[in-house]
Amino acid sequence: MKISVFWIGVAVALVVALLTPHVVTNEFYLRTAYTVLQFVVLATAWNILGGYGGYVNFGSAGFFAIGAYSAVFIYKLFPLFQVPDYMIFVMLPLGGVVAAVIGLGTGYLTLRLRGVYFSIATLALAVVLQTLVTNWHFVGGARGASILPPQTVPIFSTWGEFLFVLMAILAIASLAVARYIERSWIGRGLAAIRDNEEAAECMGVPTLKLKLIGCTVSGFLFGVAGAPLPYYVNYIEPVSAFNLVYAVNALAMPMIGGATTWIGPLLGAVVLGTAQEVARVTISSEMNLLIVGVLLVFFVIAAPDGFVGLARKYLGNRKSR
Amino acid sequence: MSDVLLQCSGVVKTFGGFTALDQVSVDVKKGERFGLIGPNGSGKTTLINCISGALKNDGGTITFDGTDMAGMAPHQRTRLGICRSFQIPRPFTSMTVLENLAIPFEYVALRGHRHASPDAEAKAVREGAMAILTEMGMADKASAPSSGLTQIELRKLELARAMAAKPKLLISDEAMAGLSNSEVDEILDILFRLNEQHGITIVMIEHIMRAVMRFSQRVVCLDAGKKIAEATPDLIVKDPNVERAYLGE
Amino acid sequence: MFSFELLINAIVIGILLGGFYAAISLGLQVSFGLLDVVNIAHPAFIILGSYIAYMMGKWIGLDPILTGLLFMPVFFGLGMLVYRIYYESFEKRGAEALRGLAFFFGVLFIVEVALIIVYGVDYRSVDAIYVGPKIEIGVLDLPLRMLVPFVVSMTMAIALILYLSKTFTGRAIKAVAQDRLALQLMAADPVKIKQLAFGISLATTAMAGALLIIILPVEPSVGRLYIGQVFAIVVLAGLGSISGTVYAAIILGVAESFVQTFFGPSWSPAVSFGILLLVLGVRPAGLFGR
Numbered sequence: 001m002k003i004s005v006f007w008i009g010v011a012v013a014l015v016v017a018l019l020t021p022h023v024v025t026n027e028f029y030l031r032t033a034y035t036v037l038q039f040v041v042l043a044t045a046w047n048i049l050g051g052y053g054g055y056v057n058f059g060s061a062g063f064f065a066i067g068a069y070s071a072v073f074i075y076k077l078f079p080l081f082q083v084p085d086y087m088i089f090v091m092l093p094l095g096g097v098v099a100a101v102i103g104l105g106t107g108y109l110t111l112r113l114r115g116v117y118f119s120i121a122t123l124a125l126a127v128v129l130q131t132l133v134t135n136w137h138f139v140g141g142a143r144g145a146s147i148l149p150p151q152t153v154p155i156f157s158t159w160g161e162f163l164f165v166l167m168a169i170l171a172i173a174s175l176a177v178a179r180y181i182e183r184s185w186i187g188r189g190l191a192a193i194r195d196n197e198e199a200a201e202c203m204g205v206p207t208l209k210l211k212l213i214g215c216t217v218s219g220f221l222f223g224v225a226g227a228p229l230p231y232y233v234n235y236i237e238p239v240s241a242f243n244l245v246y247a248v249n250a251l252a253m254p255m256i257g258g259a260t261t262w263i264g265p266l267l268g269a270v271v272l273g274t275a276q277e278v279a280r281v282t283i284s285s286e287m288n289l290l291i292v293g294v295l296l297v298f299f300v301i302a303a304p305d306g307f308v309g310l311a312r313k314y315l316g317n318r319k320s321r
Numbered sequence: 322m323s324d325v326l327l328q329c330s331g332v333v334k335t336f337g338g339f340t341a342l343d344q345v346s347v348d349v350k351k352g353e354r355f356g357l358i359g360p361n362g363s364g365k366t367t368l369i370n371c372i373s374g375a376l377k378n379d380g381g382t383i384t385f386d387g388t389d390m391a392g393m394a395p396h397q398r399t400r401l402g403i404c405r406s407f408q409i410p411r412p413f414t415s416m417t418v419l420e421n422l423a424i425p426f427e428y429v430a431l432r433g434h435r436h437a438s439p440d441a442e443a444k445a446v447r448e449g450a451m452a453i454l455t456e457m458g459m460a461d462k463a464s465a466p467s468s469g470l471t472q473i474e475l476r477k478l479e480l481a482r483a484m485a486a487k488p489k490l491l492i493s494d495e496a497m498a499g500l501s502n503s504e505v506d507e508i509l510d511i512l513f514r515l516n517e518q519h520g521i522t523i524v525m526i527e528h529i530m531r532a533v534m535r536f537s538q539r540v541v542c543l544d545a546g547k548k549i550a551e552a553t554p555d556l557i558v559k560d561p562n563v564e565r566a567y568l569g570e
Numbered sequence: 571m572f573s574f575e576l577l578i579n580a581i582v583i584g585i586l587l588g589g590f591y592a593a594i595s596l597g598l599q600v601s602f603g604l605l606d607v608v609n610i611a612h613p614a615f616i617i618l619g620s621y622i623a624y625m626m627g628k629w630i631g632l633d634p635i636l637t638g639l640l641f642m643p644v645f646f647g648l649g650m651l652v653y654r655i656y657y658e659s660f661e662k663r664g665a666e667a668l669r670g671l672a673f674f675f676g677v678l679f680i681v682e683v684a685l686i687i688v689y690g691v692d693y694r695s696v697d698a699i700y701v702g703p704k705i706e707i708g709v710l711d712l713p714l715r716m717l718v719p720f721v722v723s724m725t726m727a728i729a730l731i732l733y734l735s736k737t738f739t740g741r742a743i744k745a746v747a748q749d750r751l752a753l754q755l756m757a758a759d760p761v762k763i764k765q766l767a768f769g770i771s772l773a774t775t776a777m778a779g780a781l782l783i784i785i786l787p788v789e790p791s792v793g794r795l796y797i798g799q800v801f802a803i804v805v806l807a808g809l810g811s812i813s814g815t816v817y818a819a820i821i822l823g824v825a826e827s828f829v830q831t832f833f834g835p836s837w838s839p840a841v842s843f844g845i846l847l848l849v850l851g852v853r854p855a856g857l858f859g860r
Contacts, residue, residue, distance in 0.1 A: 056671050058610075113850055115667055116608040120801050121850050124843035127798055131840035142836065166802045183439075185427060192424045195413035202373060202407075204399040204429035204486055244794060248679050255672050260415070263768075296676035300669040301659040 010172055017168035021161035030164040036273035037164075038225055040171040042246060043253035043265035044178045045221035049214045049257030050188055050251065053139065054194030055110060056119040060250035062126030063219050065133070065241040066102060067095030067226025072139045072236060075147055085152040088166075088231065089214065094218040095227030102129075103219020107212040114197070123247075143239025147230040163228050174221050178262040181217070190214055191260075195246040222250075245289060249273075252296040258308025267307045326351045326386060326490055326522050327372065327403075328331060333380030334546075341367040343546040344381070344422070347525060349490070354516050356537030356554070357526045360566055363543040366408070366527050369492055374398045386489065400429055402489035406479035406496055406525075412467040416505055418478060419463040422450035424485035436448050457481045457511060473504045480511060490522045491515065497529050505532055512536060542566065575709045580831040581824060582710055588823020589720035592727050592816045593781050594796060598772035602801075603809040604747040605764050605771075607656065610674045614644065614681035620694075620788040621685055627696045630770040634696045634797060635722060638780030642773040649772030652677070653765045678794070685790035687837075693787035695706040700782055719781035726777060727816050730770075732750020734812060746798035747810050799841035804850050 025032060044061060049055045055061075071091035074084055102125075109121050133141045149159045158163040181187045189210045192200035201207045230236050249272065257268025274290060279288035303310055327349040333568050334342040342364045349355045356521045359365050370376040372383055374395035385388050385401055393401075404425070413421050432524040436442035454460045457477050462470070467478060483491055493512060497505045509532055515521045527533040533540065534554040542557060544566035550557055557563055594616055601609045610705055623634040660670035679839045695701075702715040734740040742758045746767070761765075782788060803822055807814035 050668075054668055056668060058675065101437070116671060117805075117850055119671055120610075120797075120805075121847055124798060124801075124846045124850075127795070127843040128840050128847065131837060131843075135836055174332075184522050188424065188427065191415060194412050196411040198375065199407065199411040199413065200374075200424070201395045202399060202405055203425040203482060204396045204432070205424065206394070206396050219705065223668065244679070245792075249673065251672060251675060255669070259668075284687075286683055286687045290680065290687065293676050293679035293683055297673055297680065300673050301655070304669055 005118060008175060013172050014169070017165055017172070020168075021156060021164060027158065027160040029276075030160045031232075032277045034160075034164050034167050035277060036270060037167040037171040039249055039253060039273040040168070040266055041174045041221055041225040042250040043257070043269040044171075044174040044262065045225065045256040046250040047259055047262070047265045047300070048178055048181060048221070049211075049218040051254050051264065052182060053190040053211060053214045054112075055211065055214070056251070057106075057122045057218070058119050058247055058251070059106075059122035059124075059126035060222060061242045061244060061246040062122075062129045063099045063102065063222030064226040064229075064246050065126075065238070066099045066129060067140055067223030068229040068236060068241050069133055069226075070095040070223065071227045071230045072145055072147065076138055076145070078138075083150050086154055087150070088154065088228065092224055092227045094165075096224040099223025099226070100216045100220035101220075103215040103217075104212060106219070107208075107215030110211045110215070111208065113321045126242060126247070130238050134238045140237065142238060145230075146235050148234065149231045159231060163232055166228055169223075170224055174225075175262055175266060177217065177221070178265070181214075182262055183202075186210060186213060200281045229304040243296065248289075248292060248296070249276075252292050254306075256295055256299045256306050258306030260305070261308055263266060264308045266308055300319045322349050326353075327524075328384040329368070329381065332368065332371055332378050332383060334371055334378050336378060340370065342378070342545050343542065345395065345546070345548050346381075346546065347541055347551075349522060351489075351522055352516070352520055353522055354512075354536055354538045355522070355524045356533040356540035357524060357543070358533055358540060358557075358563075359527075359543035360528075362545075363566070364546040365543055366494065367546075368543070369405065369494055369524075371494065371525060372398075373403060396428070397443055399425070399486055399488075400432065402487075402566060403492070404483040404486040404488035404490070405475075405492040405538065406483045406494055408495040408498065409504075410475035410479050412470070412475060412478055412482075414468045416467055417461065417464050418454065418467050418481075419447065419450050420472070421467050421478060421482050422453060422485040424446075425482060426450055429486040452502075453481050453484050456514070457484075473500060473507070476504075476508060477511070480508070480515075484515065488521060490524065492524045492526070496524050496525075497527060505529060509536060512564035520552075530558075575761075576831060578709060579711060581826045582712065583716065583825030584827030585820055586712075586716040586720045587785075587827055588820030588822070589723045589784060589816075590716070590781055591799055591819035591823050593719065593723035593778040594776065595800040595807075595815055595819055596727055596730055596812065597771040597778065597798040598800045599804050599807065599810070599812055599815045600743070600767055601771040602775075603804055603811070603815075604743060605767055606747070607653070607661075607768060609670055609675065609762070609771070610671065610797065611678035611681065611767075612771075612775065612800055613793040614678040615648075615775040616779045616782060616787060616796065617685065617790060617793040618681055618775045620783035621689060621779070621790075622776070623780040623783050624694045624696055624788070627698075633698055634780040634784055635698075635718070637779075638722075638777035641776040645776040646769040649769035650765050652772065653768035656768075657761060657765070682790050682793055687840070689790065689791050691791070693789045694783070695787040696783050699782065715784050719784055722777065722781060724816075726774065727812070730774075731812050733770075739763070739766065743770075743811075748784055795839055798839065798846055802846035802849065804841040805846060 042064060046057055046060055049057055074091050106122060106125065110118055113121055133139060139145060147148060153159050153162050189205045189221060192205050193207050194208060197207055253268030253272050254265040256272060258264030275291060276288040279291055299306060325348050329345060329347045332345045345368060357365050371378040374393055384520060385403060388401060390398055413424065423446045427451055429444060436445060451460060451463060451487050454463050459477055460475060461480060470478060475552050480496060512523055516523050525533055525536055537554055540554050540557045541548055542563045549562040549566060550560045552560060598612045601607045623637045624630040626637040627634060656670060660673060700718045704711055704713040735746055741762045746760055746763050799822060803815060803818045807818035822842060822845060826838050829841050830838050
């Protein structure tokens with residue numbers, strides 16, 4: 001019964017996503033929704049390794065940007081403005097796979113690096129990747145690259161509509177993946193690793209294998225979230241693609257929403273993402289970032305289990321899944 | 322020698338220039354209650370870590386149930402049937418007592434078993450774990466969060482969780498340190514029962530001499546990384562080497 | 571292209587740069603290396619120090635180094651406060667691993683964004699008599715704006731080493747890292763000792779920030795680039811080794827100076843983070859570790 005409730009929700013969400021472009025004609029709202037949905041994917045991706053397994057990734061922006069730059073790479077392979085219409089469907093998996101491979105690499109880092117050392121290494125990795133991209137002139141180097149999406153839009157009438165629906169599908173899919181992992185042997189093993197890695201290994205949990213799965217899946221999701229970015233922003237350069245904002249949000253949203261379940265990142269991303277977009281438009285883009293920082297610090301101190309923890313505490317429902 | 326379950330021969334472990342284990346050879350027989358003693362820093366825990374796979378021995382071989390364990394990760398050794406409890410309890414703190422036991426159940430005991438549905442599997446795990454908790458006298462704590470347990474309960478959880486992995490060999494690493502006399506007896510009773518009723522071979526590392534001597538059929542004493550004595554409990558206390566190791570020159 | 575002159579200058583500038591790097595990483599060596607408090611916001615406090623030096627210079631024409639000195643007690647107090655919050659919220663509950671890390675990440679972000687909101691993203695610099703001129707010795711160019719921070723930084727390092735080895739509280743701080751029991755035998759409260767040490771750690775950032783803005787113009791987000799330098803140095807030095815920190819800082823300074831001279835400045839961020847990844851992967855205990 002529980003399972004079918006979730007899948008009915010998925011079906012409803014999909015239908016809503018497909019219908020929205022027909023109802024909401026103002027592209028501004030679609031773009032705002034795209035940003036929030038992108039955060040849903042990023043927060044979910046971070047949470048698979050960070051929330052379930054306890055390995056804090058500070059380098060999310062690096063994985064995200066690698067997804068975006070994989071798309072730029074494909075774009076640049078074609079002569080000026082000659083990119084085939086459906087190339088986005090190649091860019092997406094490529095961005096995911098490249099980021100997944102890098103994720104797998106960081107997974108092997110966990111052999112030697114625990115806790116904070118792993119976190120610092122991921123931050124270092126993001127900076128090294130950024131330096132490489134900055135010095136790689138084929139994808140635009142430090143000056144950046146202009147990206148013009150092809151004239152013909154797949155399926156929909158504008159790129160705004162298409163990208164919105166694409167990101168909605170990615171968000172729904174990543175939530176389903178996260179939920180599957182959480183409820184399977186993988187998620188239970190990751191939770192044991194988070195609690196005590198030595199004990200987990202001694203109780204028969206293949207810790208390395210699970211961490212590699214976690215890192216790879218997480219990297220893949222970061223990558224697919226980044227792949228549509230060039231078409232969305234039309235101009236991409238390393239400083240904005242590797243922006244710390246992505247890394248902070250990817251971490252803050254699950255921490256604020258509740259990091260032990262798939263609902264947490266969803267709640268965190270929707271609430272924080274929407275608040276930031278509103279603040280960005282009404283106050284200033286710096287102020288919205290300050291809000292994230294302050295909320296993150298406030299929540300880790302005052303409500304360590306986030307929205308989900310608060311809900312469980314006040315609704316008295318320990319298993320709100 | 323088919324009655325040998327665990328065979329360590331010439332095990333060497335060095336850290337930098339320091340030799341923590343120097344050619345240690347120990348055999349543990351099937352069904353035996355085996356005691357491992359020695360002063361602090363004598364290499365007991367290092368030996369346990371080499372057996373469980375947390376450390377890689379630099380020399381010598383460790384064979385369990387006829388299988389050479391070189392290169393095996395700890396979780397693989399657990400699946401073969403070696404399980405340990407930790408000196409300082411390491412519960413999975415975000416889980417309840419029952420969920421703690423469910424981890425080894427799922428990853429070791431029920432590994433490869435196909436269940437009709439996730440619900441059926443969850444039921445099997447729950448029933449198995451409850452059986453162990455009942456035996457440990459902890460059934461009433463099954464749904465308690467493991468972060469709120471008392472010392473003795475944490476020690477019992479360590480043993481219960483190790484039992485859930487259905488081990489052939491249980492290594493009990495100072496499971497009684499810091500407990501009161503009556504609590505020590507309680508843990509001893511449990512270990513005796515596991516050995517006598519379930520046929521589990523037990524290696525006990527302990528500082529509480531009263532407990533090791535009462536429990537063990539055979540005792541090995543390590544000092545400065547070397548095996549200095551091996552005998553029955555009543556003989557080992559009279560061994561001059563052991564006396565020197567504990568009392569100093 | 572390649573010449574002897576260039577090489578010598580790269581080495582000397584590298585040593586001077588490394589001396590300054592010692593100033594920015596000493597505090598982290600105390601907090602991370604000795605106290606095991608992973609203050610990833612350390613560079614953000616350095617930038618805060620830079621902006622204070624900038625403001626005091628602009629308001630009343632105060633010398634940046636003097637400002638640094640004056641504000642060390644203020645940062646010391648700030649450090650005590652930050653540690654108290656950290657201790658009460660995370661360390662005491664045993665939640666430092668995940669949430670404590672997120673906490674400092676949030677603090678880093680708050681300091682950075684607050685500075686952007688107040689001062690914008692323009693580069694700021696300070697005036698002092700030693701900012702412009704340089705000493706020329708043969709083929710060597712020694713800019714005073716590098717030489718002065720080097721001297722100040724070395725003084726700070728020596729003072730810290732002496733404090734930790736010669737005074738009672740200094741030895742207590744070292745004991746916190748190694749042996750809690752010994753500390754209890756000294757009848758010292760570990761939490762108070764750690765709070766004091768964290769105060770010292772942040773006090774160094776007041777001065778380090780002043781030195782930074784003497785060397786280079788500063789904008790709020792440069793802080794996070796220094797995460798690489800400071801952690802690379804502390805890890806390379808080996809946790810807890812203060813003198814090792816100085817050596818490691820100079821090694822990194824020379825390495826960066828070389829890359830900058832012979833490959834171009836756009837590659838220099840990769841040096842520290844690259845070294846960091848390498849050390850973490852190959853020898854996590856560091857070069858000068860205990």
